[in-house]
Amino acid sequence: MVTNIPNRIHIIGSVGSGKTTLARTLSAQFHIPYYELDNVVWERAKPDDIRRSDADRDAMLISIINTKCWIIEGAHLKWVSPSFRLADLIIFLNPSYSTITYRIITRFIKQRLRLEQAHYTPSWGMFKKMFEWSAAFQREGRYQIQDTLEDYPGKVIVVKSHRQLMQQLKQWIPSIEHQERTSG
Template sequence: MVTNIPNRIHIIGSVGSGKTTLARTLSAQYNIPYYELDNVVWERADSDDIRRSAADRDTLLLSIVNKKYWIIEGAHLNWVNPSFCRADLIVFLNPSYSTITYRIITRFIKQRLRLEQAHYTPTWDMFKKMFEWSAAFQREGKHQIQETLEDYPGKVVVVKDLKQLKQRLEQWMPSIEQQERTSD
């Protein structure tokens, strides 16, 4: 993989696309802290999570994006423009629908068996919602993300998995380094 990783990375995609796994992998590999947007929206509590107000959520997001190093991951789109603007790299994870379906099923099984931790209770209702969110992403969300990311040329890579991201980063980094040399 490349030796010069971007300082600020935003990862976006559907439920089950691999956002958290990719964020954790890059965080461990490059010692960059990662943040889940769900934890920006929700204040985690033992009894029950509490949704932050839009103002508190936005303030928390700004406190993260104003740091020098970060990886932010999540499916959220409408309120995360500060992250897109500050990101050095925006990764749109876009695996196949069958891959997403497989991941939703295996995640649910692992969570029900307590082999994988969740920020929510893995109920049958939540399982059903994940498929609904995934279907909505295929119908509308994917296109909304693509349209939004058109505003950030040169920052965006669209990949299906970590292997493809590594290949794209190897191609992407020399072009960024070349731009930096010519702008000096």
């Protein structure tokens, strides 16, 4: 039994950095609910999603972070400071640009083939936006995140590679080492 599991985890990074995958993995392993910040910003509706007001978005975030256990993931930075303050652990996923590019392309293909579900329509326009967001992250976003996270010493982990992430996860999830040996 692992006892050093953080109860409140905030995962931040660029589009394609692995935030949702990591949140799902940790949620399943630790039995902690996870929340996608995009679903806090957007009310999912047909035919088009509806952007929540800043007040509604902020109230929804506060209601999540006032619970005992949570995992929050997203690329959002400015309005999420309350979750950074309450987090036991902040994971900044900062893989290489080539890794992010590969993930954006493979995600798009899987979504277009209906092998992976999306909260949005995987259009060519959205595909282009993901590259624009990724480029903006490389130019300035990652530096803004680094600067912001300096205010939370002792609870930030910066992860640049899958190997580094696996090493960190081994501290919390004993079965990871076995899974890594049998899968690779």
